[in-house]
Amino acid sequence: MHPISRWSLNAAYAAALAAASPAIAWSAWRTGKHREGYAEKLLGHAPERRGDRPCVWLHAVSVGEVNLLAVLIAELRDRRPDAEIVVSTTTKTGYDLATNRYGDRHTVFYCPLDFSWAADEAVRRVRPDVLLLAELELWPNLIAAAKRHGARVGVVNGRLSDSSFRGYSRVRPLLGPTLRSLDLVATQDAPTRERFIRLGARRRVSAVTGSLKYDGAQTRRDNPRTRQLRSLAGYTDRHTVWLAGSTQTPEEAICLRVFEEARQDHPGLRLVLVPRHPERFDEVARVLDQSGLPWTRRSELQSAIGNPKPAILLVDTIGELGAWWGVADIGFVGGSFGDRGGQNMIEPAAYGVATCFGPNTRNFRDIVAALVEADGARVVADEDALAAFVTACLELPAEARELGRRAQGMVAVQLGAAGRTADLVQKLLPDAGRLRRAA
Structure with missing residues (x-):
């Protein structure tokens, strides 16, 4: 991303954050939300990863996305037991659920807000080989930071409604470069794939994998x-x-x-x-x-x-x-x-x-x-x-x-999305046993 675009985004984010600050402060006082994770969100102080294992960073916004990632995480663990998986989230409820579900085996942290300095610092600390964003998390500074550090970036379980598509179409000249930089766009259905492509995603890296939500659903009442x-x-x-x-x-x-x-x-x-x-x-x-x-x-x-x-x-x-x-x-x-x-x-x-x-x-x-x-x-x-x-x-x-x-x-009849998605993600990771690139 061009530096002017990066800092223009920073200015826009700062203005939006300032405008929302009274509501955020009120919500923090009244409900307990937004009271933690400031260093991770504003400064990118994600946990510093040690070792040289291949790393997949999965980002989910809140409870729904955190839940649906379970089946994909399980598939990736089966295929690549040598890889380290870390999970970030945005909301407190998402963070608490991710900690309860994945914290015993995987590092969980708050994702940085899309300020360039926070994104750069978080990527430097985590050192991902692959960054996967669930559904519709298109954060230009975070994606650009991951690409600068040599990671591949993908959208999984991609979702883009008609109304979202119309909204993003208005900023297509700004969003297009970010979408063109993606290495994978795995969507829930064919119309969504076409919407991503029309906004700028490359057809050759896009695929219809189905919805992870079907695979994550339990069918046995005697569980x-x-x-x-x-x-x-x-x-x-x-x-x-x-x-x-x-x-x-x-x-x-x-x-x-x-x-x-x-x-x-x-x-x-x-x-x-x-x-x-x-x-x-x-x-x-x-x-x-x-x-x-x-x-x-x-x-x-x-x-x-x-x-x-x-x-x-x-x-x-x-x-x-x-x-x-x-x-x-x-x-x-x-x-x-x-x-x-x-x-x-x-x-x-x-x-x-x-x-x-x-x-x-x-x-x-x-x-x-x-x-x-x-x-x-x-x-x-x-x-x-x-x-x-x-x-x-x-x-x-x-x-x-x-x-x-x-x-x-x-x-x-809809089951199998997690396996199809994991097949594509696996191709983005370094070969098993290969020495990890220098940080």
């Missing part, structure tokens, strides 16, 4: 974590579990009203609420208190073993949603009644949950289209339609199970 959670919650064959996952305001209140009505005729119904953002746990708890319905927190279940459990459970822990979906018979995927654009519906589909979601699912348009085409899910337009779906699942359980089986079959 140890799901069995443990079912036992902890006290659910038995007499119960029908409805899980509302990744919810946002006002979806919890909607689900509570639907649940209260449905339970009058189906006393074995149980409701599990899993809000999308941890900072909303207390807010949802207040909504539950105001409802007057009996409920408890997931974090309090340990002390409630052996005691009767309330009919409503608020999951106030991070990183468990995937396992909780295996407990559910009926599912509602949140973020779809509001303006967020939906959340990942692959996990309930993979378990064979009778799944529904609202009409606003633009972030998962391809997955929704595949599920609807397979007749493996239902789109519910509003609260009344959601109530009708839950009631139908309760009164026609055989049809609900068949809906789930069709969804599970759709997921099964």
Whole structure:
């Protein structure tokens, strides 16, 4: 990258950071976010890597991306046990989850903000052979720093929606050189590949590998974590579990009203609420208190073993949603009644949950289209339609199970993205046994 472009970006980032500082300070005081990792983010003080093993640096923004990297990390470990894998993330929730999932075997740290000095210092300390950015993390200074230090750079599980493409098209002259410098663009589908190419990525380094989210989905309900959670919650064959996952305001209140009505005729119904953002746990708890319905927190279940459990459970822990979906018979995927654009519906589909979601699912348009085409899910337009779906699942359980089986079959044919991606990444790494280049 030309120095003028680099410092122009620095100035733009600094202006944006200054403008956002009041909101960041308020969020740090109110929610505890943004209180750590300043040296890593602003100065690039990533952990200094020792030794000369080949290194793959994987970057994921937050919880969703951190989770999906698990299958790719496993594939890379199998193919290249000699390689060192390090993981960076941006948010505190992503960092905490990455530390819990990968910290025993891999170094985890906060990714530098895209200031040139921070990116240069982080790359100097980590010394990656390959830098992999998950989905749509196109940071010009970080990519340029990695290239200057001799690393190859790729995008994995590439995702680029129509709206993102239109936005990036406006700055194509600035973004084009960054995209042309990429050594790999592995996308979730063919339309996304073409969008990357139209923005400047080279066709010969791009490929459709599929979505890692399918490979990361658990399909067996008898996995140890799901069995443990079912036992902890006290659910038995007499119960029908409805899980509302990744919810946002006002979806919890909607689900509570639907649940209260449905339970009058189906006393074995149980409701599990899993809000999308941890900072909303207390807010949802207040909504539950105001409802007057009996409920408890997931974090309090340990002390409630052996005691009767309330009919409503608020999951106030991070990183468990995937396992909780295996407990559910009926599912509602949140973020779809509001303006967020939906959340990942692959996990309930993979378990064979009778799944529904609202009409606003633009972030998962391809997955929704595949599920609807397979007749493996239902789109519910509003609260009344959601109530009708839950009631139908309760009164026609055989049809609900068949809906789930069709969804599970759709997921099964999509598997293999992690292996295809790892095959391409492996070609970017130095040959096993070859002496590592000088730092």
